[in-house]
Amino acid sequence: MAHQKVLLTGPTGFIGKRLLYQLDERGYQVRCLVRAGETLDLNLPLRQEPEIVYADLLDPDSLPTALDGMDTAYYLVHSMGGRSIRQTRAFVEKDRTVARNFREAADRAGLSRIIYLGGLGDAGDRLSHHLASRHEVARILQAGKVKTTVLRAAVIIGAGGASFEIIRYLVERLPVLLGPRWVYTKSQPIAVENVLAYLCGCLETPETAGRTFDIGGPQILSYADLMGMYARVRGLSRTIIGVPLVPIRLSAYWVHFITPVPVGVVLPLAEGLRNRAICRENSIRDLIPIHLTPMETAICNALAEETEGPGKLLSQQACFLPGDLA
Template sequence: MDEHKPRVLLTGATGFVGGRLLPNLVSNGFQVRCLVRSASGFAGSLPPEIKAEPVEGDLLKPGTWEASLDGMDVAFYLVHSMGGRNFSEIKSFAERDQKAATHFLKAAEAAGLSRIIYLGGLGELGDSLSEHLASRQEVGRILQSGKVRTTILRAANIIGAGGAPFEMLRYMVERVPVMICPRWVDTPCQPIAISNVVDYLAGCLQQEDTAGLSFDIGGPDIISYRELMLIYARVRGLRRLVVTVPVLTPRLSAYWINLMTPVPAGVIMPLVEGLRNTVVCRENRIRDLVPARLVSMEEAVCTALAETEKGPGRLPSTQSCFRRL
């Protein structure tokens, strides 16, 4: 641990992105404090080599977590409520996200935090954004509206084992030989491997020139969701057919995906509604400030499969996966 480096508060440390960012920060010598719901449970889940200080609290409950900012220099804001466990909880997620962000900014200013780094979503507000993507944009606006210099990274679908976009993709392609999809299956997108997201998050922490700015982040491939599904099928050596129909609405699609996958229903709906929006990087300035080897979607899918421990698509190694290409 390097005492000369900024001290970091990591929110969302138990999540898909935060759980992967934590080992990166620790291995690079950062002193990390993690804001979690259960400090004892979190501490018990950490491998011995990951040294981090757990602090218990809930951003939606003022008075339970503000002390976690004491002595910290930089915070990663990676909390995101999505839509809950079922369809009935969907409508309240945007309100929860904005309330949590407002609480956090106020406390960060009071604590004298120097920087916030936030991971949001791609998409333009003028493009009839889904509620999910519009909420991500609004959270970013809230965090950048105060005195703390906030860096915003905006990503499309993040592909990695355990992430909702990948798990939806995995179960659908594995289980359905002929996939009936709405027209949005041909919407352009620029997905990004989880390893590249971690590269950029950690890189922004170490690159002071990123403070207070917003960046689009994406992988090297601009493809459609149809192409992404066929990439998965090709990596797995599966023959799959994707058929589009004009009458399948996002809500009907979400109900169907809910039947076919273990992804929580309340998470599926916001993701599916967002698929109708084009999510492609408008600029690539981040590549100059934080150089990283961009991972192709074939490699991202293969790596995610190699990391998967249970369920369809299990593979013993990345190397065995690439033999199928």
């Protein structure tokens, strides 16, 4: 399997950078697709120097060279961002365009597989723009000739992940958290190490080709539960209250000022809080059996890895984990 040539999109991102280390550890030859002007900062040495190719998924002409000679591609890209509220809708159109560009280039290059990490959420549930867009990207990629595996995840708990950083900064900085009533919506968060195990597992499990899987951790929790759990793990006393009629745009700006996450990411994520994000099926667990990390441990692992911002831990001993999980 390790003879496969793997193209990694999004290697500068939260998931992509971690996946690069996992693939390298397993002996894969990895080509990283990086946008011109960006640098791939690696904090640990790799066994093999990755090949870097400069391309932009918005520019179809840059893709043939990037995909040439590759067997499998990981699609770990989204277009959310920006520091103004006006920019917060542009990502839907951009993500549609980049997915189409990528599918066409992948078809032409004759790739054997694409593995895409998207979002959970049920189509009948008035999906937020963000979740609807993640599902649309899955449909666009799966409509091509290349067999595309789609993994659908809710919040991923890991240092540097946008959702986790929002929770961390809010709970660390505010003794009383007033949020929209959507903080009581249930979801199934997952530890980043479990996501990486599934992403690598799909590459090594041919039966996953062309299929869609929901991936989730071992607990179903509301966002209020998750924030309360974070506070307990850190030994902090916090009150979390969901209030009806809190304007979501106002909340997004407020979160943007308290956390380092830009409003162009906060608003689409905050709108998604209204949608339940729970696995509808667990067939991945039979194909790729792994130990699912409890959320308390995932939070503790993430805190131990943080190097800046509030709440960083020097060692896991500083975590207040329930005895059986420590």
